[in-house]
Amino acid sequence: DAGVIQSPRHEVTEMGQEVTLRCKPISGHNSLFWYRQTMMRGLELLIYFNNNVPIDDSGMPEDRFSAKMPNASFSTLKIQPSEPRDSAVYFCASSRDRQETQYFGPGTRLLVL
Amino acid sequence: AQKVTQAQTEISVVEKEDVTLDCVYETRDTTYYLFWYKQPPSGELVFLIRRNSFDEQNEISGRYSWNFQKSTSSFNFTITASQVVDSAVYFCALSGAGYSTLTFGKGTMLLVSP
Numbered sequence: 001d002a003g004v005i006q007s008p009r010h011e012v013t014e015m016g017q018e019v020t021l022r023c024k025p026i027s028g029h030n031s032l033f034w035y036r037q038t039m040m041r042g043l044e045l046l047i048y049f050n051n052n053v054p055i056d057d058s059g060m061p062e063d064r065f066s067a068k069m070p071n072a073s074f075s076t077l078k079i080q081p082s083e084p085r086d087s088a089v090y091f092c093a094s095s096r097d098r099q100e101t102q103y104f105g106p107g108t109r110l111l112v113l
Numbered sequence: 114a115q116k117v118t119q120a121q122t123e124i125s126v127v128e129k130e131d132v133t134l135d136c137v138y139e140t141r142d143t144t145y146y147l148f149w150y151k152q153p154p155s156g157e158l159v160f161l162i163r164r165n166s167f168d169e170q171n172e173i174s175g176r177y178s179w180n181f182q183k184s185t186s187s188f189n190f191t192i193t194a195s196q197v198v199d200s201a202v203y204f205c206a207l208s209g210a211g212y213s214t215l216t217f218g219k220g221t222m223l224l225v226s227p
Contacts, residue, residue: 043217102215104158
């Protein structure tokens with residue numbers, strides 16, 4: 001079975017530009033999570049969806065960040081406008097159900113200049 | 114509130130040594146789940162193990178073993194006869210029964226030298 005798929009794997013952009021990160025969860029998984037990893041803050045949960053519905057977005061830093069899950073096999077995380085402090089590795093993870101093991105994608109390494 | 118503490122920031126060993134990575138957790142839940150993930154230099158997060166709070170049996174998988182002790186709120190991870198390929202950052206994580214978010218520790222970087 002394919003694991004969690006994320007694209008792009010690397011993204012370099014300039015401050016002020018819009019960035020869209022994409023995630024395809026493992027087929028049959030009902031829960032999807034977006035995390036951000038930085039040296040300073042470690043791994044932090046941004047938002048999670050259950051059955052395509054956002055359940056907890058308390059970790060989303062500010063209004064510049066938005067996430068959608070239009071169907072069970074696709075989610076996006078958008079940053080508009082991007083800022084240098086958004087530079088990080090963004091991980092998407094999915095699990096079969098809310099309390100099951102989360103499996104992570106390879107991550108998107110974002111650099112905002 | 115939940116908390117996971119990995120007090121060892123970095124550990125260096127020579128190949129074939131045994132090494133133990135410590136994990137101490139705090140939670141008020143009576144039912145909870147503990148995890149270990151591995152992050153090799155390539156950057157992906159690889160799931161290693163999941164234990165629930167009702168199962169205190171130690172687990173062994175090849176060179177990996179886990180020691181779960183509720184009395185000390187610890188879930189330690191031992192690698193026997195370490196190898197260079199074990200070099201990675203290892204994260205301990207916790208989730209409560211009532212919600213599915215993971216609380217991660219800061220991670221322990223393990224460097225195994227030949």
